[in-house]
Amino acid sequence: MTAPRLPLIGLLGLLTFTLPAPASASAGDPKPNFVVIFIDDLGYGDIGPFGSKINLTPELDRMAAEGMKLTSFYVAAPVCTPSRAALMTGCYSQRIGLARGSDHAVLFPGDPHGLHPDELTIAEILKTQGYATGCFGKWHLGDQPGFLPNDQGFDAYFGIPYSNDMWPGHSNRRWSFPPLPLLRNRTVIGQVDSMADQGSLCRQFTDEAVRFIRRHRDRPFFVYLPHAFVHHPRAARPEFMNRAKRPIRDRPAPETRDRTVTRAQIEEIDWSVGEILKTLRELQLDQNTLVLFTSDNGGSRGCVNTPLRGGKGSAFEGGMRVGTLAWWPGSVPAGSANGSILTALDLLPTFASLAGAPLPQDRILDGSDITASLQGESSSTDADRTFFYYQQNRLRAVRSGPWKLFADGKLYHLETDLSESTDVAADHPEVTNRLASLLERARKDLGDGELKGANVRPVGRIPHSRTLVPRTGAEGEDAFLPTLQIKPPAATRPSN
Numbered sequence: 001m002t003a004p005r006l007p008l009i010g011l012l013g014l015l016t017f018t019l020p021a022p023a024s025a026s027a028g029d030p031k032p033n034f035v036v037i038f039i040d041d042l043g044y045g046d047i048g049p050f051g052s053k054i055n056l057t058p059e060l061d062r063m064a065a066e067g068m069k070l071t072s073f074y075v076a077a078p079v080c081t082p083s084r085a086a087l088m089t090g091c092y093s094q095r096i097g098l099a100r101g102s103d104h105a106v107l108f109p110g111d112p113h114g115l116h117p118d119e120l121t122i123a124e125i126l127k128t129q130g131y132a133t134g135c136f137g138k139w140h141l142g143d144q145p146g147f148l149p150n151d152q153g154f155d156a157y158f159g160i161p162y163s164n165d166m167w168p169g170h171s172n173r174r175w176s177f178p179p180l181p182l183l184r185n186r187t188v189i190g191q192v193d194s195m196a197d198q199g200s201l202c203r204q205f206t207d208e209a210v211r212f213i214r215r216h217r218d219r220p221f222f223v224y225l226p227h228a229f230v231h232h233p234r235a236a237r238p239e240f241m242n243r244a245k246r247p248i249r250d251r252p253a254p255e256t257r258d259r260t261v262t263r264a265q266i267e268e269i270d271w272s273v274g275e276i277l278k279t280l281r282e283l284q285l286d287q288n289t290l291v292l293f294t295s296d297n298g299g300s301r302g303c304v305n306t307p308l309r310g311g312k313g314s315a316f317e318g319g320m321r322v323g324t325l326a327w328w329p330g331s332v333p334a335g336s337a338n339g340s341i342l343t344a345l346d347l348l349p350t351f352a353s354l355a356g357a358p359l360p361q362d363r364i365l366d367g368s369d370i371t372a373s374l375q376g377e378s379s380s381t382d383a384d385r386t387f388f389y390y391q392q393n394r395l396r397a398v399r400s401g402p403w404k405l406f407a408d409g410k411l412y413h414l415e416t417d418l419s420e421s422t423d424v425a426a427d428h429p430e431v432t433n434r435l436a437s438l439l440e441r442a443r444k445d446l447g448d449g450e451l452k453g454a455n456v457r458p459v460g461r462i463p464h465s466r467t468l469v470p471r472t473g474a475e476g477e478d479a480f481l482p483t484l485q486i487k488p489p490a491a492t493r494p495s496n
């Protein structure tokens with residue numbers, strides 16, 4: 001399979017590259033390590049550095065004090081699969097055919113779609129420079145041969161192939177899921193069978209990441225740690241549950257189990273961050289490792305997205321602007337903050353630049369090298385940056401500078417109205433017109449609904465997909481039917 005050759009410079013000039021990228025590391029400098037801690041469904045206001053008063057996050061507080069708060073950092077989609085696809089490739093998920101799963105907003109077990117093997121991931125780019133690459137956690141970019149982490153540039157993988165709610169315990173009886181498999185590389189080595197198993201996932205992924213860092217301390221490495229926490233169903237280890245039942249400062253103890261477990265999960269995530277940073281300090285790798293902490297989309301039920309409007313699934317800020325920290329002692333200024341438009345699309349070109357890796361010249365990428373921003377230098381392009389908000393295949397909005405225009409014509413000034421409460425389109429026709437033309441260009445380039453974009457590439461697709469493990473109670477090959485191909489029980493079938 002080969003990807004079609006595409007014009008080097010796309011319609012979105014500001015978002016595409018002029019190549020080649022300069023190598024930042026001079027000869028003799030060790031190449032920096034990269035660690036991306038990617039939380040699932042964490043709200044913008046769920047951690048101390050972003051204003052939480054109901055969760056104790058001392059490790060993240062320290063990370064922020066030693067690093068940089070990115071207050072206007074975006075993921076490219078408000079749900080799991082497309083957000084991860086964009087982070088991993090530096091491309092809008094529409095560009096690479098993964099704006100959604102084959103028949104749902106995200107990939108389901110046994111889905112015939114996945115990240116096309118011809119797409120280049122951060123891991124594949126860094127491997128060309130001798131990096132060891134490990135992924136520990138939730139993948140969700142395809143569970144079929146060719147789509148899994150070991151097929152996409154990772155030397156080592158341990159984790160679950162898709163969301164932790166895609167198991168027989170799912171609350172929606174419409175779907176018949178197989179057991180939730182746990183993989184080491186391409187091999188199923190276990191199952192997540194109980195809520196106690198669910199509650200152990202943060203520790204398991206953290207331990208694997210720490211072991212990988214120790215094993216590869218003498219060579220450059222890239223660790224991608226996409227936690228299953230805090231996606232429903234939520235469970236945490238008993239010590240975190242017990243601690244979360246206590247009052248905090250002037251706040252009473254959580255009043256429901258739902259609130260307790262959400263707090264416990266967020267505080268266990270904080271523990272995980274502490275373990276990673278502690279390991280890097282102990283190995284004296286802290287001055288040579290860029291650690292990024294962020295979330296794949298906004299918070300779901302029980303999480304806190306304030307002061308933003310909306311949450312997971314939404315094209316308002318709460319769906320796609322995520323609380324993000326960058327940490328690299330000696331390189332990222334301590335105790336700093338950056339309010340520029342920065343995105344998950346930028347990680348691939350930034351890491352490539354810092355590692356001295358050339359970028360592919362045969363395809364459009366959408367991110368930019370944000371090294372200067374992370375190092376506290378203002379970049380001349382900061383003020384000009386543009387970000388497009390897509391929900392699945394629908395283009396919903398564009399941001400340029402402080403302005404955000406929705407496709408339905410509503411205009412918000414985010415610097416004075418962060419919670420998107422007042423439509424000011426009538427007062428600013430010239431801004432509205434300028435942003436409307438940006439929307440039109442994105443529509444032609446990336447598509448919108450039924451309109452196919454001019455510069456999009458094909459999704460990965462295999463002809464006869466099957467689930468990784470058999471469904472309980474089903475026989476033969478029928479037990480491996482992709483979940484979305486199983487007819488729901490009669491009582492839950494749509495009436496038409």
Ligand SMILES: [Ca+2]
Nearest residue numbers: 040041080296
């Ligand atoms: Ca998610």
